[in-house]
Amino acid sequence: MSDIADRVKKIVVEHLGVEEDKVTESASFIDDLGADSLDTVELVMAFEEEFGIEIPDDAAENIQTVGDAVKFITEAA
Amino acid sequence: MFDLKGKSALVTGASGGIGAEIARALHAGGAVVALSGTRVEPLEALAAELGEGAHVCPANLSDPESVEALPKAALAAMGGLDILVNNAGITRDGLAMRMSDDDWQSVIDVNLTAAFRLMRGCLRPMMKARWGRMINITSIVGQTGNPGQVNYAAAKAGLVGASKSLAQEVASRGVTVNCVAPGFIATAMTDKLNDEQKAGLLSGIPAGRMGAPEEIAAAVRYLASPEAGYVTGAVLHVNGGMAMI
Numbered sequence: 001m002s003d004i005a006d007r008v009k010k011i012v013v014e015h016l017g018v019e020e021d022k023v024t025e026s027a028s029f030i031d032d033l034g035a036d037s038l039d040t041v042e043l044v045m046a047f048e049e050e051f052g053i054e055i056p057d058d059a060a061e062n063i064q065t066v067g068d069a070v071k072f073i074t075e076a077a
Numbered sequence: 078m079f080d081l082k083g084k085s086a087l088v089t090g091a092s093g094g095i096g097a098e099i100a101r102a103l104h105a106g107g108a109v110v111a112l113s114g115t116r117v118e119p120l121e122a123l124a125a126e127l128g129e130g131a132h133v134c135p136a137n138l139s140d141p142e143s144v145e146a147l148p149k150a151a152l153a154a155m156g157g158l159d160i161l162v163n164n165a166g167i168t169r170d171g172l173a174m175r176m177s178d179d180d181w182q183s184v185i186d187v188n189l190t191a192a193f194r195l196m197r198g199c200l201r202p203m204m205k206a207r208w209g210r211m212i213n214i215t216s217i218v219g220q221t222g223n224p225g226q227v228n229y230a231a232a233k234a235g236l237v238g239a240s241k242s243l244a245q246e247v248a249s250r251g252v253t254v255n256c257v258a259p260g261f262i263a264t265a266m267t268d269k270l271n272d273e274q275k276a277g278l279l280s281g282i283p284a285g286r287m288g289a290p291e292e293i294a295a296a297v298r299y300l301a302s303p304e305a306g307y308v309t310g311a312v313l314h315v316n317g318g319m320a321m322i
Contacts, residue, residue: 038246042204 004077005070011046012066015039025067051077079302082107085155086301087148089138089195090165092119094264095290099162102294103301104131108160111151138165138191139183148198159206160301161199163192164214170225181228188232193239200247209252210301213240217260217316237312244310253309257296260316263287284317
């Protein structure tokens, strides 16, 4: 896993309190990891802070899985 | 009880009678306070009176940029932002038939829109901390209506709806959102009423007197406290019984 993927995973594990092995690339925050809509907003905020980037609302809507997040951040960073 | 040590509170409209008293009550409870308002002089006088742990953060709530900047300035000054008191408000009274769009809009802008923007601006630090208190000062007229105040009553009623909605969004994160709704409170504004007007007002108040700013401030301090953690989406009426709703 890339450095970005590791950092994303760490944030997801900490924030959602889920087992590390459940945080796979295809895992959906809401369907697989038990996040609610507020959790997804908080995750996006946490990604913004961790990586010093800004994630616009329309992009944030498309970030549904761990892989989506890694892809967006990799392109933005 | 109602100890606020270690908490940081932003109070808007702190240059006014009720706002200043709220700031005093929170500060007396141990909170660091950021005093906001448009007029710098009374804010600095209040900060000097309170001494340590009081910061002046002027803002013009009719200017969106100034509103956006305020939570950041307060956070920078205090090093935290745990309590927001949206107390600032303006009136542009007039009968609806003659009320201009401008009088309508300016009251909505300051009393409702700015309050929303400030709540939004405070959400991030509060949600991260998993602790926050938002207290919006509404008014009895938001629920009862008042001739000559369609704009003011609409803004205050709007604030109640906004508070209840936000309360539901963030309750799981330890952030509460409540309203305090004052009735007739003795301030510089009510001092201008003549005896006849005062007697008319008092006849509708079971307590037989006007409220004091300290009585609003005490309600705010309670809602800001750790003890009020299970109270959210509530409207606490402080009105001497003039409307029991």
